[in-house]
Amino acid sequence: MCLWCRIRQKIPKKKKTYYAAHVMTPLLSAPGKKMAAVQDAPMELDAEKETKPEILSDGTSNLSGNTASGTLSSPPLTAGGAPKQEDQQTLIAVLQFLRRNKLTESVEILRREACLEDQEDSQTLDGSGGGKGDGDGGDANSLLSRVSIASAAAPQSTLTPIPVKNDQPDVSVVLSAYSQQGDPSLYQVYYSSLKNFIESVLDCHRAELSQLFYPLFVHMYLELVYNNHENKAKAFFEKFSGDQECYYQDDLRILCGLTKKEHLKGNEALLDFRTSRFVLRISRDSYQLLKRHLQERHNNQIWNIIQEHLYIDIFDGMPRSKSQIDSMSGSFAGETRREVNKAKVFYGLLKEPEIEVPLDDEDDEAENEEGKPKKKKTKKDSMGSKSKKQDPNAPQQNRIPLPELKDSDKLDKIMYMKESTKRIRLGPENLPSICFYSFLNAYQGLTAVDFTDDSSLLAGGFADSTVRVWSATPKKLRKVKSAAELNLIDKESDDVLERIMDEKTASESKNLYGHSGPVYGVSFSPDRNYLLSSSEDGTVRLWSLQTFTCLVGYKGHNYPVWDTHFSPFGYYFVSGGHDRVARLWATDHYQPLRIFAGHLADVTCTRFHPNSNYVVTGSTDRTIRLWDVLNGNCVRFFTGHKGPIHSLAFSPNGKFLASGSTDGRVLLWDIGHGLMIGELKGHTDTIYALKFSRDGEILASGSMDNTVRLWDSMKAFDDMETDDFTAATGHIHLPDNSQELLLGMYHSKSTPVTHLHFTRRNLLLAAGAYNSQ
Amino acid sequence: MTEREERRFAEVPRESIKLMAESSGVELSEEVAALLAEDVCYRLREATQNSSQFMRHAKRRKLSVEDLNRALRWSNTETICGYGAQDALPFRPLKEGELFFVEDREINLVELALATNIPKGCAETMVRVHVSYLDGKGNLEPQGTVPTAVQSLSEDLLKYYQQITRAILGEDPHLMKVALLDLQSNSKIAALLPYFVYVISGVKSVSHDLDQLNRLLHMVKSLVQNPYLYLGSYVRSLVSSVMYCILEPLAASINPLNDHWTLRDYAALLLSHIFWTHGDLVSGLYHQILLSLQKVLSDPVRPLCSHYGAVVGLHALGWKAVERVLYPHLPAYWANLQAVLDDYSVSNAQVKADGHKVYGAILVAVERLLKMKALSLTLAAEGSGAGLPGTTTGAVSFRENSPGLSPPPEPLSEPPLGIASHLQAGGAGCPWEEWTPVSLPAMYCELYSFFGDSLAVRFSTGLPLGGVPPPGPCQPLEGRKEPASSAPNLENTRKMPQLTASMNISPRQDGSPRMEPQPPSLAATVPGRSLARSSSSSVSRSRSSSSRPGRSTSQSRDIFPKARFPLPQAGPPAFSFIIGGRQMGRRCQGRRFQTSFSPTPPLTTHPPRAYAHKLPVIGRVSKPVRRWTCSHYSLHLPL
Secondary structure: OOHHHHHHHHOOOOOOOHHHHOOOOHHHOOHHHHHHHOOOOHHHHHHHHHHHHHHHHHOOOOHHHHHHOOOOOOOOOOOOOOHHHHHHHHHHHHHHHHHHOOOHHHHHHHHHOHHHHHHHHHHHHHHHHHHHOOOOHHHHHHHHHHHHHHHHHHHHHHHOOOOHHHHHHHHHHHHHHHHOOOOHHHHHHHHHHHHHHHHHOOHHHHHHHHOOHHHHHHHHHHHHHHOOOHHHHHHHHHHHHHHOOHHHHHHHHHHHOOOOHHHHHHOHHHHHHHHOOEEEEEEHHHHHHHHHHHHHHOOHHHHHHHHHHEEEEEEOOOOOOHHHHHHHOOOOOEOOOHHHHHOOOOOOOOOOOOOOHHHHHHHHHHHHHHOOHHHHHHHHHHHHHHHHOOOOOOOOOOOOOOOOOOHHHHHHHHHHHHHHHOOOOOEOOEOOOEEEEEEEOOOOOEEEEEEOOOOOEEEEEEOOOOEEEEEOOOOOEEEEOOHHHHHHOOOOOOOHHHHOEEEEEEEOEEEEOOOOOOEEEEEEOOOOOEEEEEEOOOEEEEEEOOOOEEEEEEEOOOOOEEEEEEOOOOOEEEEEEOOOEEEEEEOOOOOOOEEEEOOOOOEEEEEEOOOOOEEEEEEOOOEEEEEEOOOOOEEEEEEOOOOOEEEEEEOOOOOEEEEEEOOOEEEEEEOOOOEEEEEEEOOOOOEEEEEEOOOOOEEEEEEOOOEEEEEEHHHHHHHOOOOHHHHHHOOOOOOOOHHHHEEEEEEOOOOOOOEEEEOOOOOEEEEEEOOOO | OHHHHHHOOOOOOHHHHHHHHHHOOOOOOHHHHHHHHHHHHHHHHHHHHHHHHHHHHOOOOOOOHHHHHHHHHHOOOOOOOOOOOOOOOOEEEEOOOOEEEEOOOOOOHHHHHHOOOOOOOOOOOEEEEEEEEEOOEOOOOOOOOOOOHHHHOOHHHHHHHHHHHHHHHOOOHHHHHHHHHHHHHOOOOHHHHHHHHHHHHHHHHHOOOHHHHHHHHHHHHHHHHOOOOOOOOHHHHHHHHHHHHHHOOOHHHHOOOOOHHHHHHHHHHHHHHHHHHOHHHHHHHHHHHHHHHHHHHOOOOOOHHHHHHHHHHHHHOOHHHHHHHHHHHHHHHHHHHHHHHHOOOHHHHHHHHHHHHHHHHHHHHHHHHHHHHHHHHHHHHHHHHHOHHHHHHHHHHHHHHOOOOOOOOOOOOOOOOOHHHHHHHOOOOOOOOOOOOOOHHHHHHHHHHHHOHHHHHHHHOOOOEOOEOOOOOHHHHHHHHHHHHHHHHHHHHHHOOOOEOOOOOOHHHHOOOOOOOOOHHHOOOOHHHHHHHHHOHHHHHHHHHHOOOOOOOOOHHHHOOOOOOOOOOOOOOOOOOEOEOEEOOOOOOOEEOOOEOOOOOOOOOOHHHHHHOOOOOOOOOOOOOOHHHHHHHOOOOOO
16 A cells, blocks of 8 residues: 555545645644654654644634744744734735835735735745744744745746735835834944954953854844945945955855845845844853943944844853854854754664565575675674664654555665675775766766666766666666557566566666756655656656656746755655755655745755655755654754855764765764764865765765765764763864865866765765866 | 955946947936946846856856856846857957947858858767776876876785796796786786786897797786786787797797797797787787788798798688788799708708798698688588578587687688788788689699699598588588589699608607697597598599589588598508609699608607608697697698
8 A cells, every 4th residue: 555545544634724734734644643652752742732733723813823833932032023913014015015106906906805815824824834943933924924935926926027016015024124223324333343342352252252243244234225325335344344254255245236225125145134033152251241331332223233133042151262153153044043953853763674584595595605604694693683673763663654665675675785795894994996977978067966776777967958867787778668568468477577678778878858947956766766856947857767757747846946855765755946945745746745944045955864754955055954854843953064055965874964065065963962073174166975885984075176085984973072061052172183084085087076876885986077178 | 345345346337328228219317327237237246146056056167158047037037148159259349439249240151051061969978987996095196197007016916926927937837837827817917917018028038048938928828818907008019029929030040959930830829819819909900910921921031930930920810811911922932932942952951941841831821721711612602591600600610619728719701800901002022903812723723733732631631621510501512513613623633743642650659749639620520530531532532523413421622632642550650651743833843742761760769850851741840739739830741
């Protein structure tokens, strides 16, 4: 019985409320059961209990529920705002705008439909808000309304001739706060007095308080621009932009081009900046110092900004050093709040299904072949016992419904086990061999590559909208015969699977046509029957590797889809795109099961956790988020990268995460503790490929700088001792040991590395398009 | 700071805006133009920033027009067209005014359409895989640079190299055997290949030492046989070393006691081995080698041993090479050889002995030529009826017949090397411009005019054609072709003076290597059977003249006249050898065989050797050699 059927049976009549609460539907089908099942996560349970009724009831009420959603309490410093009121404000703003533009008809319609629209609005908000409950707290409303524009209103904007209509209210709400500020001519004075103060405080506090510069600078600049003080804004920018940290250069470049109020309307990046509170982490001492200073000077301007637009996460203890701060900052919206990463994550692996009989057969064969029966036996035993023990950190086996193993999957598992016994044990002394798959004559532009797990197939996505599949083995690719021909074959014969293949179509590669834009992501299903491709045309397509035709086009993103990835168990897949959300899909649903919203910019890459219960996304906002597939919550939020994140990789044991970005650095994260545990410097260009070896000892990174680098990930993980204190405070001190951890650097002649893959025997495969220029 | 910040962007001046407005018929005030200019700048910047993400995701470094267009499309702006070309667009100023424009040349469509230089289509996108780095180490140079052998030699390999070369060039034959065997099967010596090739190229420096030359050739053989080695361009060096051994008047050959003949035979065999196993690598060399062989053959100044080498070399390269190079050259060469053989002065004794060697070599070569040609005719004729299977079975049977160390099977169809072409191109010794195939009987007649019965003798024994038993495929030809074409010729040949010889020797007791080996093509033949055949030769010959159709047993060889040998009797080893008669040819004055021997061998210790110098038909004698060495090249008489 297929998975969807089971789900259907559990939730027979939920279709109507699907849109309102579809984020929570299929996987939460039987709440009662689930609660009984989840035993070791009371906190999680509470959250669920809280969230569920709200969201379900939200369908008819307004937005009030959202503030309390998620596992986090509302932030201490903010007033929280009155969402309802704000929403009405929005409406009024729309009406005003329409009136101003003499669109009287629209005004009428809007008034008439005011209630209805109100509802619709809230529904869409819920739709995207589920994944958002992670603690954007009091600001959630305005942020959500913005997201609703990105995800829901954006498609309209492409269709309707006046997209401004949708943008306008939002902007005025967002920016309205700026309008009541004080004398613009004094901004420079305010800023420089604060600057002087910070520069005069003790060293230990200076580093911490310096964090204030950037957000204050941006907010003050935007206020000036918003209030039409163009020249003052320019002068302000010129005077202070040089003081900002170098990793904010990209943002400053965007900022400095922006000099008119009109420009603010279309600039989503800055809307994000306004709507999300910039998070700073400051020790209590430093904070007190700042507060005292501002109160003494009656510097209300700055105090207001801090109160309204910044979130200061105060901790007790020693102030952090500059390097500690630098390692964590750099993201679009400041650092992570401590409590965000407190939720429990079941990072352990699922228990391997026991496939007993055939495995023994295989082992016997192997014994006969190699004549080392004793050794084999012990190995098998250890493996067996390992798989029987339940990992304490692993999620419940049925936490999310997974497809049942088919016979072919079992065979594949057996193959996998067999291969893994022959696996080369890698280490600093024993580095993998590297095979490079060069794409030649790829004039059309290679954009994405994927290998099947058993390294038998290779898929390339190209900028000319095609997907090409190659066979990496001498076995050629064949299509299944046509229906008419299939009728003729003897269905009882043993080799029926062989007979259904059309020998005439055998070829080394197959082209898949269907997309209407560059293909940015490809991913094979674990059973090698399907291939996913995501494209600029806003769709994700599912291709059959039996017939080499397109089976489904998943439409939902409506904007370029940057990446997609199949769950390690098949059936589910995740995609992320320009609309700033990641979506979880099941292959047999044309609608997404979950929408993970929260990133402030494009979701550039998506990966499934090895246990399929979590999804990680990297974004242009320079943050990484880990989402719980079960309830759509963001359970981990990592900052520290200084550029858009383009590659992610989980360690095979599920405990660690590696991320690579345009800044040429690889960062290592401990998922369980929610901490950064390593920084690997060396690459000189964007890292597009990351992969752990099959046993997790080696991390391979591939970059645009035409190199593959191998890192000693074991050492990196071991070196970082996460004691309770660091775990509690999140203050890590990274050793600068990249050079020690770098095991090898391997150049290609002129081939950027777009993908890396370890075969089951730990041979490293790299792929990229040869660039003749 | 301020200036820098401002200048980071290209700005559109308000004049440009005004100009654009004017061109579309709108008059703009200064103020509006300024505002517009600023807005245009901002929008451009925004579009550029948006487009950069398309570039990043396409994993490129260069922003393309396409990227910008995508950004424009997603922001609901019309895309720009006409800038998709890969080439840079030159942006030029106009001399007269302050006007800048993108050069947009007019293209003559007619010219373009009728242009004869049609651009090549771009090649198919493909994936090539190569091992870049082994075990994460080994070569740390960037991919693409060829690692020099010196750098990549590990300690172990160096030791291995030293041990192997020491063993092979050393004194201990057992050690050498082990070393050669390892060289033949070791899969990890690729890095050492250049070293070994270098060692082998030292043949020139040891040309005085037959033993060393032999060892080096053995080394070549081991390297060639190693399935894990890719010889690549080194094969040329190996071939040249082997050619050296075949052709050069080695210092060792000054001493007549040195058996450099065996070395040359062995080298020739090796050459053919290289050609049949590494044909893909040496195909370019084939012509060169043929040419150099021809050159040596046609050079009368060269010593006879070089000529011998050329003949065995040609023989090794296959019967077609013999047909195209040796056969046409034979009449010219024969005169020289004749002169040598006819000189009975004492001072000439050594040279004459060498001449006999050459004579024998030529004889073997032409014999094979005739046999193969006959077989090819058979198969060609049969091919019309049976098609491919005939050839394939033929080839297969060849393969099966060849023992492990024998020269590799020689398919009837030569590799596509095009012998004729090069001979025309560099035809120094080629008497005619266009080579026309000579019919088999004509060829036989001509060859017979040179060799007389010593040729016929060779066909009276053994299985007819390359060991393929005659029944089956051969039959149709017999029936159809023979009576028509060869009967008149046979009449002629029959009238030729015949050489008669009789001898009586027990093959068993001799123990000389020439007795046991059979040419690989004849491997299927049992000695007893061959004897039986020769015993019946006279009978069959008489039958052949009548050439009755429908005869089913071993008729294909009836095309050749049989020597009249009396039955060799098994008995005590007694030599009785009488050669008489006079052979007249059409092309030459005829070769007189008036040699007579005393019935008892003069040297008891090395009886065969003594005869080797005197017999017109020369056997491979001096010392027992490995079976495969003498199997094909030794000119053994089926005594």
